Amino acid sequence: xxxxxxxxxxxxxxxxxxxxxxxxxxxxxxxxxxxxxxxxxxxxxxxxxxxxxxxxxxxxxxxxxxxxxxxxxxxxxxxxxxxxxxxxxxxxxxxxxxxxxxxxxxxxxxxxxxxxxxxxxxxxxxxxxxxxxxxxxxxxxxxxxxxxxxxxxxxxxxxxxxxxxxxxxxxxxxxxxxxxxxxxxxxxxxxxxxxxxxxxxxxxxxxxxxxxxxxxxxxxxxxxxxxxxxxxxxxxxxxxxxxxxxxxxxxxxxxxxxxxxxxxxxxxxxxxxxxxxxxxxxxxxxxxxxxxxxxxxxxxxxxxxxxxxxxxxxxxxxxxxxxxxxxxxxxxxxxxxxxxxxxxxxxxxxxxxxxxxxxxx
Ligand code: SF4
Numbered sequence: 230x231x232x233x234x235x236x237x238x239x240x241x242x243x244x245x246x247x248x249x250x251x252x253x254x255x256x257x258x259x260x261x262x263x264x265x266x267x268x269x270x271x272x273x274x275x276x277x278x279x280x281x282x283x284x285x286x287x288x289x290x291x292x293x294x295x296x297x298x299x300x301x302x303x304x305x306x307x308x309x310x311x312x313x314x315x316x317x318x319x320x321x322x323x324x325x326x327x328x329x330x331x332x333x334x335x336x337x338x339x340x341x342x343x344x345x346x347x348x349x350x351x352x353x354x355x356x357x358x359x360x361x362x363x364x365x366x367x368x369x370x371x372x373x374x375x376x377x378x379x380x381x382x383x384x385x386x387x388x389x390x391x392x393x394x395x396x397x398x399x400x401x402x403x404x405x406x407x408x409x410x411x412x413x414x415x416x417x418x419x420x421x422x423x424x425x426x427x428x429x430x431x432x433x434x435x436x437x438x439x440x441x442x443x444x445x446x447x448x449x450x451x452x453x454x455x456x457x458x459x460x461x462x463x464x465x466x467x468x469x470x471x472x473x474x475x476x477x478x479x480x481x482x483x484x485x486x487x488x489x490x491x492x493x494x495x496x497x498x499x500x501x502x503x504x505x506x507x508x509x510x511x512x513x514x515x516x517x518x519x520x521x522x523x524x525x526x527x528x529x530x531x532x533x534x535x536x537x538x539x540x541x542x543x544x545x546x547x548x549x550x551x552x553x554x555x556x557x558x559x560x561x562x563x564x565x566x567x568x569x570x571x572x573x574x575x576x577x578x579x580x581x582x583x584x585x586x587x588x589x590x
Contacts, residue, residue: 230285236496248427250498250513286482295329299341306345322349327369327377351389389418395449396424417478548572
């Protein structure tokens, strides 16, 4: 069974650190045109998933999917359900921003999600401190973050929350407070990312101009390790470098990327994969997308596949099949003899990038 990813490429403003493909939205016209193009793509793309395929997971990300009106969201869902068999969908996630949840609650956006079978909501909180949110140029306040979580909790029992650590303004006390608030909110899943300078972000320009200095690596490590210990003490399991969940609440859609299952990506910039060697992607360009540009594709070589398996697998607590490293000198991985798998020990996950590099070809 396969997954579907849908990219909604619009934001009302850009967050300082973000490098995702997205266009600034000023009116509803562009979203209308986009939704029409997306429905067309859904009706015409047969490359990876023939009509009637059974879908296991759906993930709507962005950009900002919560920018859509209930009607636009329902149009996309209707097109989806006309093309594919959604009767076995285990997980349907939508990414939302707190400001949309607060301002569009009365428009029935959350009800539309529920009606269409959304059963998991991923909310970009990033911090519960207004000073941080201003610096990141987020569109919401700390109070809105809490209000949005409260509203979501009244309708959904599978909520994921994103946080960011490792930026200069964040003190240890504030990080502790962010984690405490995240846990107290009752969410089932927490993703936490260390701030990095994405070359496509505003931060990259600030860094070039000397207006931004990255946080000291020792401080980042302290914050990461504090988070690991704190979240585990609160009943969360760390199942991937940046992801923690209560038992049974891991992201099924994201996990299927790590185990290289097939998925179809729709929308500008979205990638598709046949589960074996073929990867295709839509150019990250809204204008070309509206003109129905064909996706680009590549065939993965044996070395590409090996590297993908190592890179993706070692990010997870499940690790990789030991056979994959047959003949390699293994020196900094842990080994589970019962499962015959190698994995990175929890205390080494902070330096996982450099460990993974040792095993790439
Ligand atoms: S973080 Fe999300 S809301 Fe902010 S610019 Fe990136 S895609 Fe848009």
